[in-house]
Amino acid sequence: MLKSYVIIAFRNIRRNFSYAFLNVLGLTLGIAACLILFLIVRNELGYDAYNSKANRTYRVTLHALDYNSNVSLAVIPAMRTDFPELEASTQVFYLHDAMLKIGDSRYNEKNYAFADEQNTKVFDYTWLAGDAKTALQQSNSIVLTETLAKKYFGKSNAMGQLIKLNNDLNLKVTGVIKDLPGNTSMPLNFLVSLQTISKRLEGAMHFWAIPGGSYAYIVIPPHYSIHQLEKKMPGFIKKNWGNDIAKNAVLPLQPLKDIHFDQRYINSIVTPTSKDTYYALIGVALLIIITACINFINLATAQAIRRSKEVGVRKVLGATRSQLIRQFMGETTVMVIISVILGVALCAVFLAQAGKLLSINISAGQLYQPEVIGWITAITLLVILLAGLYPSFIQSAFQPVDSLKNKASVSYRGLTLRKSLVIAQFAISQILIVGTLIVAHQMDFFENQDLGFNKEAVVSVALPDQAKREVFKQQMQSYPGIKEISFSSGAPSYNNSFTSFSSAELGLTKDDVTEVKYIDEKYTDMFQLKMLAGQKIWKKNVNDTLHKIVINETMMQKLGFQNPQKVIDKKVTLNGDQLSTIVGVVQDFQSESKHKKRRACVLEYRPDELFMASIRIQPAAMNKTIGYIGKQWSKLFPDDLFKYEFIDEHIAAMYKQEQKVYTAFQFFSYIAILIGCLGLYGLIAFAASQRTKEVGIRKVLGASLYSIVNLFTREFIFLIGIAFLVAAPLGYYIMHSWLQNFAYHINIGPGIFIIAISASFIIAAITIAYQAIRAAMENPVKSLRNE
Structure with a gap:
């Protein structure tokens, strides 16, 4: 009997190749994407687990x-x-x-x-x-x-x-x-x-x-x-x-396995990422596999009417409903197994590229690990059950008399399970579109907005020997491709020095912590830092022993002031013993990632600490100018290797983990939407097969191509609208929770949801167009021949 089911399954796949192709393609993409996401999440959640003592190892913080x-x-x-x-x-x-x-x-x-x-x-x-x-x-x-x-x-x-x-x-x-x-x-x-x-x-x-x-x-x-x-x-x-x-x-004693996920510690070697981020990717994987199963069900349902005579003949010849269910489940099993084999092969081919794209070290060899094999087996069984049960029960329920008279039907009108599945598909697509858009906006906000300084076309170069700083400065200033140069202990986005501060004069006797940047007189203007009060840092005489500092807004507020003018000439003690006079207040600028609130910061002139050069380059001659900088630098420091870093690249590196998530969201959302389009194509094919005679009659009575296409389209507009009502609050809740991981983040506005529903309409229209126009162009004589 089992052999018979398998033979019949392959015959039906061959006979209905286009249907089988769409089904297998959707499941293959879904399984491959789900498997890649599983390996990505498994890798990310397994940080430091390779250490045999990981459960007993702690970092002292x-x-x-x-x-x-x-x-x-x-x-x-x-x-x-x-x-x-x-x-x-x-x-x-x-x-x-x-x-x-x-x-x-x-x-x-x-x-x-x-x-x-x-x-x-x-x-x-x-x-x-x-x-x-x-x-x-x-x-x-x-x-x-x-x-x-x-x-x-x-x-x-x-x-x-x-x-x-x-x-x-x-x-x-x-x-x-x-x-x-x-x-x-x-x-x-x-x-x-x-x-x-x-x-x-x-x-x-x-x-x-x-x-x-x-x-x-x-x-x-x-x-x-x-x-x-x-x-x-x-x-x-x-x-x-x-x-x-x-x-x-x-x-605090921090478990080793928690280091990668504990976002309280931003200054770890690898920027921590919330576990919620990876749970979100697991959610994407589930949405993809659900979408693939919905796709399968819709296509199988669309195919059911065409096989009604086969069911009628089998029932007349004595087949029971349970036998028919086993037959159709057998066909589903064959297609799922084919899809799993192709999906695993596709995963093996693209796994290395996916790892490279996401900066994760994963290889095809992991597919042979027992845990992965067990997961593949589980997902195979899950997909067989999800995708096979409903179509099997529907097809096996046809009455033999109706089937042989071509009167077998599957209800299309009303809020049927099938329509609910399509609503679920659209809702999933819209949630993924909303998620992708919000992550994209947040990434843009990270790297470009509200930094408080100008980062464009600036490279940072370390100086091994500060005694040669003036020579290097003259060489840079004489080159036409260089607009500005400044020396400091670090550009605004670099934070590498912290110290304590207090102020007996202001009643602040308990030490607090501030970042310290040592800068030259060009720094403020070059990075376009905005002065709120007082003076900029200037180049002081070597014999001047007074310490004069510029502070940022955050430090001003910690000292108890809201008006920048009133904090000028106040005294603070840095590092326990350095009495310093405040001569200016600068607007806050971003010196570390937006995962945390901006810190207090002090700017001070100290010539022995200016070991980094920041150089603003003319964009039109960037490569040539960098070549010149490298040549001159190498002449001055022949024992060292030239190395530079663009400030915007340094800033982007702060959000490397978020960039992984954005890339994954973007890539796998496209796959989910593609699978959803296949399902929508299947449903419109079902609608066309159900309403063939109706279309024929409408054409005979003079209906236009537009009116017939609109006949199919308007029902899906209604379904998209219902899906949006489900997706909008869910998408908002999920992404709002994700944004709470950052001290600074975007606000979720209505524009994102307008784009999401508009994209859904466009995707649906493109998907529907082919099948609807094909039905409208069909010769009505053929569709009415059997009446």
Whole structure:
């Protein structure tokens, strides 16, 4: 019997190839998209899970005035003394850029860290060469990833080779490890023993000395409750740093697996993303597979009338309804299995491209993992049930007499299940359109709006030797392709220096935190910062020991002022002992991502801290000008490699995780809409087959092409309207919740919903047009022949 069902299924697929093609195409796209989304979400939700001790590993963080993932270098040594029960602990000093020199060759590399010898007890590395226990024990040791080892030394043994770091440290290769997975919260290309720079860090061993990139990790023993340790932390702080610090600071212990999702800590190595974002992608995957099943049901229903005679003949010959249901479910199963095979193949082909598009390291090899195979099996069964049950019951219910007299019908008028399914399709499409539009608007808001400064055509270049700053400045100013140049500790969108501030004069005795930017006299004008009161920063005499600063609006408000004029000439103390006079107030500008509220900021002239050049380029000659900058820079600093970054690219990098989501939303929304169009095509085909004689009569009575096309179109306009009433509040609620993850975000206006429903009308009109015009152009003689 089963063999008979399969044979009949293939015969019907061959006989109704166009119907089968549309069905298989819709399911294939749906399954492939759903599978890719599953692997993406699985990868993203699996951050740091490759570490065998991940469930027992915690990052020691700081919460004083804000959540800070960086902590003092003094924390780990003190914890090792006070908490000997800890299984392991490690101090990591993470940096983003380095220059490595091997022989006469030089390379710019990213993402490395200085780490102590216990680092290998905390994190899992697959060692290809070297000993995990000793590789980071000795000073001047370096451990390379497999990719770097092959890049530098090819097939030669990398062990014992010499490497120079930043023209400063001579290092010896003591280990080679496999590349880390892409879903790690601490991406690394190489590790250097912390012992190498221990003497340089001795001056930063008090509690409030917190270098950027200083991270601390601990591993608790099995069966040891983290709550035991958390209860001891206040006493630990009080013992080592005094009661004042214990009153104002805590050291939260953050689970390793939570780092990628905890948005309280914006200054992590990889920008955290809310888990809700990935749950939203799971929702998109479900919507896609539901849309594909609706598509299948609509097409199967449209096909049912054409098979009514077959059902009648089978019933006359003794077939029971249960046998017919099994037959039709068998046909569905065959088509679903074909779709699954094609969908998995399509996924394997495009998975690498999808990973590249979304900056995620996923490969086709993951399709063979047991968890993925189990998920593919589950989705296959789910689709068979969702897509097969309703059409099977409908087709098996035809009465043999009506079927053989061509009177079998499936109700079309009224709010039938089929119409409800179409409403669901339109609602899904509109929700995805609304979501895509809102994410696109938010991304534009991130990168372009309300920054408070002019970022256009500005590149940032680091200066290895500030003694050559004036020479470099003269060379840049003499070139016609360069409009402006300024030197600072960082452009407005870079934040790398923070300090405490207070003001006894204003009654602010408790320390607060402010960002500090050291700038030259050109900075304010070049970036078009808006002065609200007072003076801009000016170049002061080297003998001038008075500290004069410009503050931003946020700091002004923290000092208790609303009028910028009234804060001029007030005194604040920076870094505990630097008495400074406020000479100006600047409008707030964006120095970090919009995930958080703007911070207090101080601008000050300090010539020994101006290690970054910001250069505004004439857009018409951009490539030529960058070439000139690189040439002159390389002449001045022959031992280093030229490296630059556009400020707008730096800003875009702050929202890399959101860009992934936007790209995924955009791409998979298109797929869902395409599948929905196939379903709509199926329904209009059903409507045309049901109303063939009606169209014929209308044509005989003189109906125009327009009136017949309108006959089909107006019913779908009604369905789109109902779908919009469902989609609009749902889309608003979902996207409003998503926007709450950001301190600054767009407002959802009516324009987005107008675009969504308009797009639905246009998509529906294009989809309907072909089938409706085809029905209207049909010769009425043929349609009325059987009357």
